[in-house]
Amino acid sequence: MLALKKEEESHLSSVKNALRILRSFTMDEPEKKISDLSTALGLNKSTVSRTMATLASEGFVYKDPETKKYRLGLSILSLSGIVNSNMDVYRESQPILNKLVESIGETAHISVMDNLEVIYLQKVECNHPVRFLTHVGRRNPLYCTSSGKVLLAYSNENTIETVIKKGLQSFTKNTITDPQKLRTHLKNIKENGFAYSIEEFLEGVNSIAAPVYDYKGRVIAAISVVGPKQRIQQHKVQGIAKKVVSAGREISTRMGYWK
């Protein structure tokens, strides 16, 4: 083992390979062949083959006997149920999320920060047929989604600077890519108590988000509504934000926050 960072010295390489393989599955590429994985991850074919056999034996991947392609298995689904049930926010937010969707008529999410990204824990869809923009477990950037900006705004300086240092990639013409602009933008969000994104991440998609507090008054999650710009229009933002903020407060109260 030559020249590994201190942190990684004690990591088991074959386990790491297995986990990297699992994480390489995406929404766009939910099926993988051995050789694809081999080249993509720079691992030997036989290594991948044996790793996949092990993953399959524990139900983490499923091998289509016909095409010989692998998909993620249902063991993962079993584990995800445990992840959720273990998160207080998840438990408390379901009914409030439902009410919010009914009241506004747009899809709503609960999300948290993980590994300098927003990850969506929960989703309640509206009746409109525009769907599948997001999904539970999806990760998005912190600096150009409304939920991400809320989570970032209420985090510490350090986190903000790390995000900036990683680079502010431009997704649309509205994405905030200037560090100084972002800093003041985030301060405004804290003052207003909510954030909105007008096509900052996806063309034609707007969103509004508010913080969720825990019993210590720390922001632990964000609640947000998303929709096409035709329905979430700029002049409606204030009105919608009021409802989102109040829904966030309601969950916070259930989490033991009061103020």
Added chain:
Amino acid sequence: MLALKKEEESHLSSVKNALRILRSFTMDEPEKKISDLSTALGLNKSTVSRTMATLASEGFVYKDPETKKYRLGLSILSLSGIVNSNMDVYRESQPILNKLVESIGETAHISVMDNLEVIYLQKVECNHPVRFLTHVGRRNPLYCTSSGKVLLAYSNENTIETVIKKGLQSFTKNTITDPQKLRTHLKNIKENGFAYSIEEFLEGVNSIAAPVYDYKGRVIAAISVVGPKQRIQQHKVQGIAKKVVSAGREISTRMGYWK
């Protein structure tokens, strides 16, 4: 490596350890300490410690810095989103499940067979405050839940016999534990086109399930409603079953089945 079954010969032991550790987390024990895992799985403390460090580095577990206990991480949630989006049934069933819940007023599920168990893919809750009997990803026996019995009834002889051979454990006084009784019971289910469980698995809990077909006419999933016996009464079974069967047909149609 001495005396391993052929199948397991080519499995990577350290990866297998990691996966076994992940699967050892349950709804009842969502938090684990190193030493617990060590004794529970018969692995050396240091092995577990290093494995957990690796799992944590890829976000599969999260280490509470205060208590030093581990919980499952959000990487798993990300993967579960991909599992779902990859399953046709999942996509098609959401709105129909909603309608069913509205019409009957009880919680409904979509489930499939995996590893000789029922696993719940999707859940839509009713408004009644009796909750958390099941959750997405939960696994239950095939032979004493309505969804399990549907899936089993429409599977092949071989599967049925394997389940019987594994043993029919009694959960309540109504659990079918006699192999011959189960065989004829399953035949009846196929004739009726639906299954019901009157407190066969949990005291006080009844359920009704119907099959979901794919485009080839194979049963690939079950749709079911569950509720307390006070609400799902025996004399109501036929009426509810009609609605469940029809919902199942509706999903089947969307899956390309027609007949």
Added chain:
DNA sequence: TCTCCTGTTTCATATAGAGCAACGATCGCA
């Protein structure tokens, strides 16, 4: 302060996993 119980790290050793290459199986195309 002194135990007891954690989890992490060190170190030596055995071994398990990686790489290579050869083998079948399957596919595509002529």
Added chain:
DNA sequence: TGCGATCGTTGCTCTATATGAAACAGGAGA
């Protein structure tokens, strides 16, 4: 039908690496 090309699996060898025992380092609690 036959011929390459591609792909996944499997022996085999060798070394990198995962393992276990024991020592170490922190807490927690008495």
